[in-house]
Amino acid sequence: MELIFLGTGSGVPSKERNVSSLALTLLQEQNSIWLFDCGESTQHQILRTSIRPRKINKIFITHLHGDHLFGLPGLLSSRSFQGGDDLLTIYGPEGIKEYVETSLRVSGTHLTYPLSIIELSEGKLFEDDTFKVYCKKLHHGIPSYGFRIEEKDKPGELLVEKLKEKGIHPGPIYQQIKEQETSVLPNGDSISRADFLGPNKKGRTISILGDTRFTENNREFVSESDVLVHEATFNHASEQLAEQYFHSTTTQAANLAKNGSVQKLVLTHISSRYQKKDYQDLVQEARAIFPNTELAHDFFVMNIPAKK
Known part of the structure; x- marks a missing residue:
C-alpha cells in the first residue's frame, strides 16, 4: 500500500505543482488503484508514474471545484484505450453524476467499460472483504468530503x-x-x-480530507489514523485568508493531527503563492506542533507498511 501524490497545488496549475490528485495503490491488497480527486492534467501526471489507468477501479471526488475534477472526463475517456474493461466506480458529491454524464454525452465519448456513479452522503460508504470506507462532510464553500479508509485486521501468524x-x-x-x-x-x-494463530495483525487507517476550514469536528473522523492527508493552502500568518476562503493553514492541519492522535501528517494543496524557497518554512511551522509531518510534492511516494 502506498500513496502517490500526482498533484499537490491549489486553485490553478503551476510550474512546480499540478492541481489535486492522489493515488492509493492497493496492488498487493486488491490488485487495484483508488484515485482521490482528478484535477486538470491528472492523466499527464500518471504518464510519469508506474500507474496503469486500467487498474484504477474507484475514483473519489472530494468536491466539485474545478481544480479537483476537470481532469476526470479525459481520464475516463483514455481508460477505454488503455485496456480498462472492468467496472469503474466514481464517488462524489451531489452533481457529480450530472457532470460526468453531460461531459461524456456532449463530447460523444463512449466508454468500453461499465461505469457506476454514486453520490455521497455521510457515514459508511462501502465495505468489502479488505476495507471499510467512510466519508464525512467538511467545512468548505461548497459540499466537500473527507474519506477514511480502514483496512480490516488480518489473521495472525501460524504458531x-x-x-x-x-x-x-x-x-x-x-x-x-x-x-x-x-x-x-x-x-x-x-x-x-x-x-x-497468533494475535491478529491490525489493519492500517488512512484519512484523506478534501478542502476544509479548520474544525475540531474532524478530530474523531481522523482519530488514530496511520496517515492523515490534509490541505495546507496557507501558512500560519495567513489564518485570516484561510478562514475567508474556507481553507486551512499548516499549523491548523498540525493541530488536528496532534489532537487526533494520528501517526503521520502529510500536507498538500499548497497555494502557488509559495515557492520552493518557502517550503522548508511551511513544513517547519507544522513540525513545531506535530513533528512527524511531511510536505508533499508532485510525484512524492509514501509507502505505508503493514503492521507487525
Missing part, C-alpha cells in the same frame, strides 16, 4: 512450534489450517484455527 508439538509438520496442511476455521487432520482429529 508453527505449537503445531509441531502436536505432531503437525510443515506442508499443505498449514495453509489449510490458516484458511479454514476448522481443519481435519490425516488421523481424523479436528483442530480449530483459533488455537494455532
